[in-house]
Amino acid sequence: MTESSGATVSTxxxxxxxxxxxxxxxxxxxxxxxxRNLANLPEVExxxxxxxxxxxxxxxxxxxxxxxxxxxxEAFASDDVxxxxxxxxxxxxxxxxxxxxxxxxxxxxxxxxARTSEDGQAMVDACEKAGVTFxxxxxxxFFPEYERLKQLLDEGTLGQIAxxxxxxxxxxxxxxxxxxxxxEKNGGVVLDLMIHEIDTLRxxxxxxxxxxxxxxxFLPIHEKRDYxxxxxxxxxxxxxxxxxTWAHATxxxxxxxAGQYGLATYQSEDAATLVxxxxxxxxxxxxxxxxxxxxxxxxxxxxxHLKEVRHFIECLRTGEPVRIDGVExxxxxxxxxxxxxxxxxxxxxxxxxxxxxxxx
Amino acid sequence: MSAIDxxxxxxxxxxxxxxxxHAYAAALLxxxxxxxxxxxxxxxxxxxxxxxxxxxxxxxxYREVVTRDDLDAVIICSENARHKEMTVAAxxxxxxxxxxxxxATNVEDAIEMVEACKANGVKxxxxxxxxxxxxxxxxxxxxxxxxxxxxxAIAARNPGTCPMDWFVKPELSGGGAVIDHTxxxxxxxxxxxxxxxxxxxxxxxxRIHDIEADDTGLLMLKLSNGIPVSLDTSWSRPANNxxxxxxxxxxxxxxxxxxxxxxxxxxxxxxxxxxxxxxxPAEVSGDPEMIFAFIDxxxxxxxxxxxxxxxxxxxxxxxAAYASxxxxxxxxxxxxxx
Numbered sequence: 001m002t003e004s005s006g007a008t009v010s011t012x013x014x015x016x017x018x019x020x021x022x023x024x025x026x027x028x029x030x031x032x033x034x035x036r037n038l039a040n041l042p043e044v045e046x047x048x049x050x051x052x053x054x055x056x057x058x059x060x061x062x063x064x065x066x067x068x069x070x071x072x073x074e075a076f077a078s079d080d081v082x083x084x085x086x087x088x089x090x091x092x093x094x095x096x097x098x099x100x101x102x103x104x105x106x107x108x109x110x111x112x113x114a115r116t117s118e119d120g121q122a123m124v125d126a127c128e129k130a131g132v133t134f135x136x137x138x139x140x141x142f143f144p145e146y147e148r149l150k151q152l153l154d155e156g157t158l159g160q161i162a163x164x165x166x167x168x169x170x171x172x173x174x175x176x177x178x179x180x181x182x183x184e185k186n187g188g189v190v191l192d193l194m195i196h197e198i199d200t201l202r203x204x205x206x207x208x209x210x211x212x213x214x215x216x217x218f219l220p221i222h223e224k225r226d227y228x229x230x231x232x233x234x235x236x237x238x239x240x241x242x243x244x245t246w247a248h249a250t251x252x253x254x255x256x257x258a259g260q261y262g263l264a265t266y267q268s269e270d271a272a273t274l275v276x277x278x279x280x281x282x283x284x285x286x287x288x289x290x291x292x293x294x295x296x297x298x299x300x301x302x303x304x305h306l307k308e309v310r311h312f313i314e315c316l317r318t319g320e321p322v323r324i325d326g327v328e329x330x331x332x333x334x335x336x337x338x339x340x341x342x343x344x345x346x347x348x349x350x351x352x353x354x355x356x357x358x359x360x
Numbered sequence: 361m362s363a364i365d366x367x368x369x370x371x372x373x374x375x376x377x378x379x380x381x382h383a384y385a386a387a388l389l390x391x392x393x394x395x396x397x398x399x400x401x402x403x404x405x406x407x408x409x410x411x412x413x414x415x416x417x418x419x420x421x422y423r424e425v426v427t428r429d430d431l432d433a434v435i436i437c438s439e440n441a442r443h444k445e446m447t448v449a450a451x452x453x454x455x456x457x458x459x460x461x462x463x464a465t466n467v468e469d470a471i472e473m474v475e476a477c478k479a480n481g482v483k484x485x486x487x488x489x490x491x492x493x494x495x496x497x498x499x500x501x502x503x504x505x506x507x508x509x510x511x512x513a514i515a516a517r518n519p520g521t522c523p524m525d526w527f528v529k530p531e532l533s534g535g536g537a538v539i540d541h542t543x544x545x546x547x548x549x550x551x552x553x554x555x556x557x558x559x560x561x562x563x564x565x566x567r568i569h570d571i572e573a574d575d576t577g578l579l580m581l582k583l584s585n586g587i588p589v590s591l592d593t594s595w596s597r598p599a600n601n602x603x604x605x606x607x608x609x610x611x612x613x614x615x616x617x618x619x620x621x622x623x624x625x626x627x628x629x630x631x632x633x634x635x636x637x638x639x640x641p642a643e644v645s646g647d648p649e650m651i652f653a654f655i656d657x658x659x660x661x662x663x664x665x666x667x668x669x670x671x672x673x674x675x676x677x678x679x680a681a682y683a684s685x686x687x688x689x690x691x692x693x694x695x696x697x698x
Contacts, residue, residue: 160567160568161567162565162567162568162575162576162594162596163567163576163578163592163594163596165517165592167515210688212561212580212690213580214513214580214582214588214590215513215588216512216513221512221614224614225512225612225614227512227513227612229513229515229580229588229590231561231563231578231580231590233563237565237567238567239563239565239567239576239577239578241515241578241590241592243515243590245612247512247612247613247617248612248617249616249617258519258568258576258594258596258597259568260567260568260569261598262598263596263597263598263601346690347689347690348561348688348689348690350688
């Protein structure tokens, strides 16, 4: 182990010789999903499940193993944690990351990195100071469709790119978890959903020059439905139209890239490989036409959430840099917050060449 | 002008510079109430071809046509910058006018056109076929009947292949993709909501084709009823795209979402000796209904469903978009008095 700021940090050679011991912080939707993935990995030992809702952690521990606790400090102070996976509400990311770093734990944090760019930068600084690896879970970079598009772009198949259209739809998630509707604390649909497209498009096209956005996040309706549409102009000249919504009935993603030499389009429902069509619950309209729900599935061998965590573990073991570090994630967050600010003020937001927001 | 009883409405098409003229000619032939009397085109080859296809004589100079006594109305499909001279000449000769969109390339010309038609007591319609498209009509009905509750936001696009030719010469077209493709969706929104576009922010550039005109455009609009709208106008479909492009309007509402893809009703064809993928419209809806509505208005002496002011208001949005793209700031749209 190496010493940094008083805490010991597990080294690549140590972690190559034995399973990586994980504490999962937050055992809700994403945390539970990650914990189940980790529990099945031979290169991982899932040692702690942390949740302020202790019964929830206990229930999960009974299912997949690990020690339940309501205290992050208890887990971090123990001698059986190398790395933590943070899946808390956004506004708690900074506190948890800084605490983990202070104990010398490597950090994998769910997206978005934080609520504010200042918080994101503070997390980057804390991990750097502690000498721990820090990765942010921008999982779209691990989806085979987007990896393939990135390759297509790198190969120059479409020539100079003119315009991109991307969206991500989801049902009104605030009906299930009201904290999502708290734009002040969590950034609403922009920081939770649109940040996927923002990070992906930054990965594809580089830094952003200016944004302009409009939508519902600052209207009273946002407690029931949230939707944002953004115009993003990249320094490379690419013009992007990005939408994120918690106002649709189903989850769907779309990206279309138009260039000099052609057009590439991907829509998750068009690409579905399995469709479920229940015949109960059909709604009959007065005209006699029926409205039925179809569920479009795309069972993937790729399992992107598993892939991103395995990538993190691989980097811990080799010492290689992670695909999405805190700096990249903070740049995406800065763009996302500029989208919110443009929506709030009705004015375009401009960026400096280093990715920071230009003050008017 | 009084109603014309008992005989078909006699129509001339002035110029086939805009390819839509072919759909309009076909609709005239299909209408029992209309007769295509003559085709004017200063381009002899184009005029002769149209004459042979649609069975009407060809004349080179439109000015000889508009003054004919055996004519009730004209359909103008010239280059955008020439709409004004043809409209004013036809109106002064007492002929009703259906003019291709955009109405003109600048506000002054549009006002002159509207006033010439008014002064001569002739009808004026702008060719906005999308609001006559059956799926678009159904979209409006669904919105107004409350199918999705209160409409909250709209994402629209009207992408297409690049038409090249005079369309990419700003002195003839007034711009590029933005002036070409802004007006259809703006017209549909104005018609659907009875609202104006108050403000526009736009990103516009030339990034696909080696042309003088813009080919890439993204407009962010605010309607006077408060609804935000995005509109992609780009000529972003490759020349060998299976179909010309499309009109898509998605309306996000309080209790649901309506997604229009107005020209999506196609049959996919793969030919062993042809293109690997071609889309053939199963039904053409929009152009014929739009022509029939014009003929009906002339025949019954009723107001046209789309008038010159509608054309002006849609064009004003495109012109403001160009100004916004220059300044990188939202532009408040001033509506010219007419």
